[in-house]
Amino acid sequence: MAAAEAAGLIAVGAGLAVGLTGLGAGIAEGNVGAAAVGAITEDASLFGKAMIFMVLPETIVIFGLVISILAIFVM
Amino acid sequence: MFKRSVRKGNYAYTVTRVKAKKSHLLKEDDYDKMIQMSVPEISRYISESGYQKEMADLAGRFEGLELVEHATYQNMANVFKSILGASQGELAIMVAAYLEKWDIWNLKVIIRGKSYGLDAAGIKEDLVPAGKVDEEALDKLISLDSVDDVLNEYSKIGKVKFPAEVLSEYKETGNHGVIEDFLDKYHYQRLLDSISPYTQPTKIFLNYIRKDIDVVNLRTIMKLKSEGITGEQVMKYFIPGGMQIDSKFAQVLANADTVQAATGDMSRLELYDEYIKPVLDSDTYNNRAVIAAIKKYQEDQAKKMAHMYPLSVLPVVDFMIHKETEVRNIRIVARGVDGGLSRETIKGLLVI
Numbered sequence: 561m562a563a564a565e566a567a568g569l570i571a572v573g574a575g576l577a578v579g580l581t582g583l584g585a586g587i588a589e590g591n592v593g594a595a596a597v598g599a600i601t602e603d604a605s606l607f608g609k610a611m612i613f614m615v616l617p618e619t620i621v622i623f624g625l626v627i628s629i630l631a632i633f634v635m
Numbered sequence: 636m637f638k639r640s641v642r643k644g645n646y647a648y649t650v651t652r653v654k655a656k657k658s659h660l661l662k663e664d665d666y667d668k669m670i671q672m673s674v675p676e677i678s679r680y681i682s683e684s685g686y687q688k689e690m691a692d693l694a695g696r697f698e699g700l701e702l703v704e705h706a707t708y709q710n711m712a713n714v715f716k717s718i719l720g721a722s723q724g725e726l727a728i729m730v731a732a733y734l735e736k737w738d739i740w741n742l743k744v745i746i747r748g749k750s751y752g753l754d755a756a757g758i759k760e761d762l763v764p765a766g767k768v769d770e771e772a773l774d775k776l777i778s779l780d781s782v783d784d785v786l787n788e789y790s791k792i793g794k795v796k797f798p799a800e801v802l803s804e805y806k807e808t809g810n811h812g813v814i815e816d817f818l819d820k821y822h823y824q825r826l827l828d829s830i831s832p833y834t835q836p837t838k839i840f841l842n843y844i845r846k847d848i849d850v851v852n853l854r855t856i857m858k859l860k861s862e863g864i865t866g867e868q869v870m871k872y873f874i875p876g877g878m879q880i881d882s883k884f885a886q887v888l889a890n891a892d893t894v895q896a897a898t899g900d901m902s903r904l905e906l907y908d909e910y911i912k913p914v915l916d917s918d919t920y921n922n923r924a925v926i927a928a929i930k931k932y933q934e935d936q937a938k939k940m941a942h943m944y945p946l947s948v949l950p951v952v953d954f955m956i957h958k959e960t961e962v963r964n965i966r967i968v969a970r971g972v973d974g975g976l977s978r979e980t981i982k983g984l985l986v987i
Contacts, residue, residue, distance in 0.1 A: 590647075591647040591946075594645060594648035594651075595647040595648060596651075598647070598649065598650075598651030598652040598655070598721075599652075599655055601652060602651075602655030602656060
């Protein structure tokens with residue numbers, strides 16, 4: 561019973577790690593994306609740089625994903 | 636949450652766009668080069684610096700100095716319209732209120748044109764459609780027969796209510812100056828009302844506008860004083876809402892007998908020590924130098940606020956101020972070169 565409870569809590573923790581980081585990345589990307597589109601509208605040559613900045617907030621989700629994988633498979 | 640973010644304004648998008656536009660503005664080096672050119676060379680130079688479309692569009696109708704003047708105003712109108720189109724929510728409200736001064740400029744041009752019997756094409760040449768009122772609505776205003784019709788129509792388009800006493804004074808005297816004075820006051824009032832001072836950036840913007848009102852009032856007082864007009868006559872043009880110059884202080888300045896006496900009274904102002912005093916102490920003191928110093932203060936205030944809050948209305952307003960300054964500078968250089976002014980004199984007139 562205790563083991564089942566622990567497994568359940570780990571699953572909730574893993575879900576929270578991915579979900580909350582996803583939300584954070586979404587908020588960050590909202591602003592970065594809007595700024596990137598603004599920059600590209602003025603100067604199309606900035607597309608490459610804008611793309612890199614767009615991708616940066618997604619690393620937050622990767623951190624969350626790593627934590628959740630660690631939680632489920634290692635703990 | 637989404638509703639709230641739309642109401643708040645799309646700062647990231649609009650600010651990035653204006654920052655990109657700002658990086659293309661002319662620098663001091665550009666003005667140094669332009670001062671040494673002839674008017675056609677200046678035309679070519681600005682064509683390569685972002686004014687290409689407007690220069691090409693208007694090249695068939697104008698040439699020389701006229702082409703530079705019209706193309707720069709048209710470019711400014713296009714740039715401001717693109718900013719207004721890009722912004723949303725409270726940002727759009729503030730930008731529109733700030734740009735309303737161009738609607739009022741256009742209305743003044745139309746009223747003057749109608750009063751002096753100019754034809755539609757003549758009036759249209761001097762319009763700067765940089766505000767909320769689009770070209771179609773402006774064309775409609777121009778096509779109307781009398782100033783009364785124009786005012787009626789504008790009160791619907793611009794949602795302005797002209798007070799009965801202003802209209803009756805205009806009808807009695809036929810002097811459209813009363814309407815123009817009302818519009819100036821009305822614009823600042825509406826602008827102040829559009830800014831809700833609940834966040835730090837909007838508070839700074841509000842203070843900037845209030846300082847701007849002070850500058851406008853100071854300039855008016857100085858100009859009228861240099862023409863020997865004092866007292867109540869000056870107070871007629873006073874715009875309320877300023878930060879340091881309230882109606883009482885304005886009265887003191889207005890009642891001063893001479894320009895020198897008025898500048899002495901200004902020692903209470905924030906800008907006195909740094910801007911006005913050096914001009915008063917220098918050998919080259921004249922009224923124009925004081926007005927230029929006041930203008931410099933206004934520019935420095937704008938510069939100060941530009942980098943405070945990156946995601947706010949401040950960088951947007953800062954860009955609009957810089958764009959207006961650039962257009963004014965180009966016109967000063969072109970007119971100065973055309974009029975044969977010395978390079979030093981032209982440089983002295985520029986705000987960089």
